[in-house]
Amino acid sequence: MRARYIRVSTGSQNTERQLQKNHPDEKIYIDIISGAIAFKERPKGQKLINDIESGLINYISVHSIDRLGRNLFDILATLELLYEKKITLEVDNLGLKSLVNNKPNSAFKLIISVMANIAEMERETLLERQKEGIALAKAKGVYKGRVKGSIETQQEVLLKYKEVVKYLKKGQSIRNTSKLCNVSVGTVQKVKRMVQL
Incomplete structure (x- = not known):
């Protein structure tokens, strides 16, 4: 059976773009989770791995x-798992398949390694920009961090971190919630x- 794996970071993001090339016989797996979370630790990622093993x-x-x-x-570990299980992975925007006639596609391996490196660099750049933005805001005196030594009430903490509360109530782990x-x-x-x- 064919499957389509979709991931968005937040519930407000649209999955339509990732569904454009889907086939009617595909089983859909959708994770709403940060790309920083390992594939095998994602709810639908785990379900997909279990279905592969079954x-x-x-x-x-x-x-x-x-x-x-x-x-x-993490991407390379996931690809290795798929190779071991003889699963064909097709990447729509590259028009490439991991296996051709049940044999590893060497062009796929090379291009995917480069693309995975780019994805990792994009994340690092995003985090670096965020740090720079905070530093600039601090320098301008407009950073709204908590005053050192001040104490927030329980209600203020829960209001400030309502997203954390939401993910914890959905059963996310402490580490996943921290990243999300x-x-x-x-x-x-x-x-x-x-x-x-």
Whole structure:
């Protein structure tokens, strides 16, 4: 059976672009999760791996390689798993397949390694820009971080971190919630203690 794997970082993002080339017989797996989370740690990523191991899936399509992840090591580990299980991976925006006549496509391996590197660099650039923006805001005196030594009430903390509360209530792990909300693990633990999940 064919499958299509879709990933968006937030629920407000549209999946239509990733569904443009889907086939009617494809089983759809959609994760709403950061690309920084390892593929095998994502709810639908795990389900897809389980279905592969059960022999239900033999062909996977993705819109682009960064849907698998934004970490080179994780993308390559996922590709290795697919090679081991003899699963064909098709990347729509490149028009490439990982296997041709059940043999590894060497052009696919080379291009995917380059694309995975680019995806990882894009994420690092995004985080670097974010740090620069915070530094600039601090220099201008407009940074709205908490005043050092001040104490927030429980209500203020829960209001400030309502996204953290939302992901924890959905059953996300502390580490995943930290990455999804771009806050420290300590902050997520503090919020979790407050909501007593």
